[in-house]
Amino acid sequence: MRYARVLVALLSCCVVAVPALSQKVLAQNKAVKIGVLDDMSGPYAENTGPGDVLAAKFAIADFGGSVLGKPIELVSADFQSKVDIGVGIAKRWYDDEDVDMVIGIPNSAIALALVKVAGEKNRIVMPTAAATSELTGKGCGPNSLHWIYDTYGQTKTIVSALTKQGGDTWFFVTVDYAFGLAIEADATSFIKAAGGKVLGSVRHPLNASDFSAYLVQAQASKAKGLIFADGGNDIINGVKQAAEFGLARQGMRISAPLIQFPDVHGLGLKVAQGLLMASPFYWDMNPQARAFSDRFAKEMGRPPSFIQAGTYSAVTHYLKAVKAAGTDEAKAVLAEMRKLPINDFMTSNGHIRADGRVIRDMYLMQVKTPEESKGEWDLAKIIATVPGDEAFRPLSDGACPMAPKH
Structure with missing residues (x-):
C-alpha cells in the first residue's frame, strides 16, 4: 500500500514536470529560425542551392538581422536529391532545432511530404523551388505557401x-x-x-x-x-x-x-x-531588380535565377508577417502573410490565395539571338505579360480542400 502511494506521488510529479519542461524549452527559443533545404551540389544547384542561401542572407540582413527583439538565424542543408534524407532533415529542424520556417526544396516529392509534416508540427514550409502544381491542388496544406511558380x-x-x-x-x-x-x-x-x-x-x-x-x-x-x-x-x-x-x-x-x-x-x-x-522575374526588368542582381552577382559571379530572386522575396515577406503578428507562431504568421500585399522588385500587388498559391504576373520571354545580345547575361526579351489571374490555375479547379466551397 505504501509502495502504491509512493508510485502515485512519483507519477504525479512526472505529470507536472512535463509541461514545466515544455515551457522551459519554449522559453529558450529566443530566435526566429529559417532553414534553407536545397540541392547544394546536384542537378538543380545552379538555380537554387548556394544562391538560395545567399538570397536568404541578403533578406535577413536587409530586415536588420532581428525581429521582435530576437535574432534571425539561418541554417541550410543539402538533401542530396533523396526524399528520405530531405524529410528527415526537415523533421530534425522542426523537432530539435526550433526551425520556424523551411524554404527552398527543389524536389516536388520532398515538398509534398513536407506539406504534411509542417501541418502536423505547426511550422511553416515555403517550397520556393519545387514546381508541382499539386502543392496547391490535392497536396495543399494550411501551413504551406507556394511562392514563385508552378508547372x-x-x-x-x-x-x-x-x-x-x-x-x-x-x-x-x-x-x-x-x-x-x-x-x-x-x-x-x-x-x-x-x-x-x-x-x-x-x-x-x-x-x-x-x-x-x-x-x-x-x-x-x-x-x-x-x-x-x-x-x-x-x-x-x-x-x-x-x-x-x-x-x-x-x-x-x-x-x-x-x-x-x-x-x-x-x-x-x-x-x-x-x-x-x-x-516571374528577369534580372534587368526594372532598376530595383538590376540593383539586387548586381549585388547578387558580386557574390555569385552571375545574376540570380528567378527562384533565387523569389527566395529573397519570400523570406522578406515572412519576416514582415512575423513583425506584424508580434509572434513567430505559425498560424498567426500565416494569417498575416495572407493579409499583406506582396510588393518588391519582382512582384507588384501580389497576393496569397486560400490554397497557398501566390498570384503574380508572369512574363512570356524569348531567348535572344547572338546578334541581339549586348552582353554575357543579356539573354532574353519580354514579349508578353500574362496577368496572374490568367497564368495560374483557377482556385476552383485545383481540388485543394482549403478552397472555398461554392
Whole structure:
C-alpha cells in the first residue's frame, strides 16, 4: 500500500514536470529560425542551392538581422536529391532545432511530404523551388505557401503561345518523378484544350547524361513540338543533344517550360536562341531588380535565377508577417502573410490565395539571338505579360480542400 502511494506521488510529479519542461524549452527559443533545404551540389544547384542561401542572407540582413527583439538565424542543408534524407532533415529542424520556417526544396516529392509534416508540427514550409502544381491542388496544406511558380503557370504560358504558332502535335521527354509528371500532365491538358494531340512520351532518370534514345523516339513520332518536362542540368543536356540531332532544323519546335536563365547561359545563345520561356522575374526588368542582381552577382559571379530572386522575396515577406503578428507562431504568421500585399522588385500587388498559391504576373520571354545580345547575361526579351489571374490555375479547379466551397 505504501509502495502504491509512493508510485502515485512519483507519477504525479512526472505529470507536472512535463509541461514545466515544455515551457522551459519554449522559453529558450529566443530566435526566429529559417532553414534553407536545397540541392547544394546536384542537378538543380545552379538555380537554387548556394544562391538560395545567399538570397536568404541578403533578406535577413536587409530586415536588420532581428525581429521582435530576437535574432534571425539561418541554417541550410543539402538533401542530396533523396526524399528520405530531405524529410528527415526537415523533421530534425522542426523537432530539435526550433526551425520556424523551411524554404527552398527543389524536389516536388520532398515538398509534398513536407506539406504534411509542417501541418502536423505547426511550422511553416515555403517550397520556393519545387514546381508541382499539386502543392496547391490535392497536396495543399494550411501551413504551406507556394511562392514563385508552378508547372501549371509555366506550361500554360508557353504551350498557349506555341499552339497559336501552329503547334498541334507534341512529344514529351519527361524526368521520372513528381515534378516531371506534373509538367507533362499540365501541358497535356492545355494541348488537348487547344485541339492538339500528344503523340508520345518517354521517361528519363534525374540527372541523365545521354538523351539519344529519347530523341530518336521523338524524331520518329513526327510531332511538331518537343517538350522537355524536366529542369536544371537535364534541360541543358537534352536541348544540347536535340540541337546536335538537328531536330529544330527539321522543323520540330523545342520547348522547355521550366528553363531558367542560368540554363540558357549554359546552353549558349547559338543553341538556345528562339526558345520561349515563362518567368516571374528577369534580372534587368526594372532598376530595383538590376540593383539586387548586381549585388547578387558580386557574390555569385552571375545574376540570380528567378527562384533565387523569389527566395529573397519570400523570406522578406515572412519576416514582415512575423513583425506584424508580434509572434513567430505559425498560424498567426500565416494569417498575416495572407493579409499583406506582396510588393518588391519582382512582384507588384501580389497576393496569397486560400490554397497557398501566390498570384503574380508572369512574363512570356524569348531567348535572344547572338546578334541581339549586348552582353554575357543579356539573354532574353519580354514579349508578353500574362496577368496572374490568367497564368495560374483557377482556385476552383485545383481540388485543394482549403478552397472555398461554392
